[in-house]
Structures are given as structure tokens and as C-alpha cells.
Amino acid sequence: MRTWSRKNSLGGPKLRSEMDAREAAVLRSLVGSVLGLLQERAAAAPEDDLAALTGLRVGPSTPPEDAALARLLPDFHRKEPAKDGEDEAADERADINGALRSLHEPEIIDDKIAAGAVILDTLPAEGGRVTLTPEQADAWLAGLNDVRLALGTTLGIDPETPDHYPPDDPRAPHLDVYHWLTWMQDSLLQAMSP
Template identity: 50%
Template sequence: MKAWQRKTSLTGPRVKAVMESHEVQILHALVSNIVDMLEQRRDSAPRDELAEITGMRSGHSELPAEAPLARLLPDFHRPEPGSASDADAAAVARAHNSGMRMLHEPEIIDAKLAAASTVLRSLPARGGTVSLSPEQAQAWMGCLNDVRLGLGALLLEAGAVDGVPATDIPEYVEEDDPRSAHLDVYHWLTFMQDSLCSVLTGK
């Protein structure tokens, strides 16, 4: 895949790139996996009588246990060092995060699923030109970021030492390293996202 390009058409500006068939298959599989995780998270959210009456959905109160999903749906607040005792700060942060997550996680999931749907609908079936409106390109940016974050979380887990996940994603690993194929895809996603960002920002 070459870099994204901005083109002018009779219907307005378009953002275009040509994707090979195998690239389409890889991206389709990655995005579909994100969709599955988000839908399972959405569908497993607790339901209560008040939500049924008011129509206001309630999300989970806890951070997802799965590392990729936790990167897509992180906590809203982290305690500031030195603001209080560590125990007090952690308790306040937990309570704040729980309430914010219950209120806002459903709409965050909706937005991520909408962006993923845009990507899946606009992918050519067997490779070819991807042609996006500026609005679709923004959805691609968000979805590519989610896919990259999720894959990055798996790479960090795979690089764990003594059960502690790695903190940095390597630029390169040996070909026989179990992370090799996934790392190549991660760097490809990074290129795709950076290229699209450059086109959208005019840089």
C-alpha cells in the first residue's frame, strides 16, 4: 500500500489509496475482531429497571479485563501523585472511574462501532482503490487508532517478562520471534494512520 492522497472530484474532496487484496483481508479481520470485542462488552453490560424506564443505558463499572479492550476503553481518571495518600487517591479514582464509565461507556462503544462499520463498508472486496469522503476518512482515523491500540496491547503482553507486560513496542524482532508477524502488521497500521493523518491535516 502506498501513502494516502487527497484528490479533487466533482462531488468534492476525496481521500484515496490503493490496497492489495491481502491488505484488505488483514484489515477486515482486525476491524471485525474489534467489533466483536466491543459488541460483547456492550451486550454484557448490566441492565436495571431505571435504565429500562428512562432509556438511559448504563455501562460496566469496571475496567475490561482483556488488555486490548482495556486500551480501547481506558479509565477516565488517574490519581495525581502527592495529591493525597496513595490509598485515598486510588479509592477516589476508582469511584470516579466507575461512575464515569457507567455513564459514558455505552456512547463511546457506539462511536467506535460506527467508525468500524464505516471502514468495513468502504473496503474494496478484493483489493483496489479506497475512496473516502473527509467524514469517512475521520472515521478511518479513529478505527485505525483502535485497531493499532488493540494490537499494541497484545504485543506488550507477548513481550512480558516474569508476567509483567513490556512497556515499549520494539521496532524490530528476529523472524523466529512469535511477535514478528504481528509487529509487521502493527508497523503497517502505523504507516497507514500517519499517512492518513498527514493528508487530513495538510502536512
């Protein structure tokens, strides 16, 4: 993949890069996997009679069990360890997270699916030139971030993770893909900056 560049044209700014067929296939596969997780979660939303009457969609009130999906759809409030006599406050925070998740998760999933769809729609299946509008570039940044979060969670990436694994480590190629996604996201972000 080439570094992203910004070109001004009569139709407005465009962001450009090129990917070979293998890179395009890897990115398509990763985005498709993340979209599959999100679509499964959306399909698991409970049926709600009030939602059917009002048109207000609701999502699950419990966090996802899958670690990668939980990273993509975190709680709205961090759970802090309860101090002595604060069990009631911890229960209240859990109720708040459940209510907020139920109300907002469908929209969040929609936005994440839309960002991934932009990547799939603008990425040539066999590789080649990628040209994006600023709005499409924003969607790419969001979609790439979701893929990085999911892959990073699956690999267990944390501050102690080395830059490279030994060549015989089965995680080595996946870590290389994670670094490639990071580079791609950073390159696009720099090209978007005036």
C-alpha cells in the first residue's frame, strides 16, 4: 500500500492511495468479519412491544460476551471497584449501563456497519487505486479503528506486547497486520490534516 495523499480538485479534496490485490483481500476479510460480529449482535436485539409501537429500537441491555465485540461496544460508564457500603451504587451504575446500552447500541452498531460498508464500497476488490472524499475518509478512519480494536483484542495487545513476535510464533503475521492497519490509519489521518 502506498502512503495516503491529499489532492485538491474542482470537486473538492480527495484522498488517494493504492493497494495490491492481497492487501485488498486482507482488508476486505477483516472488515467483513467485524461487520459479521456487529450484524449478529444487532440481530440478537430483543423484541419490544413498546418499541414496535413507537418505532424506537432497543438493543440488549447486557454487554456482549465476545471479547472483541465487547471492545467495540464498551459500557458507557466504567465500573469502579465498590468501596465498603457502596454495593448499591455499583448496582445503580450497572442499571445505568444497561439502560444506556439498550437505548443507544442500535445506533452505534448502525454507524459502525455504515463505516465498514464505505470501506467495502470504495476498496477495489482486486486492489488498485482508492480515492475518497473527506466524508468517506472519516468512515475509513472509523472502520479501520474498529478492525484494529477487534484484532488487537483477539491478539491480546497491551502495553507489554513486543513490536514483533519471533517468526515461529503463530501470532507474528497477525501482529504484522495489526501494525499495517495502524500505519494505514495514521497515514490517512496525516493526509486529511491541512
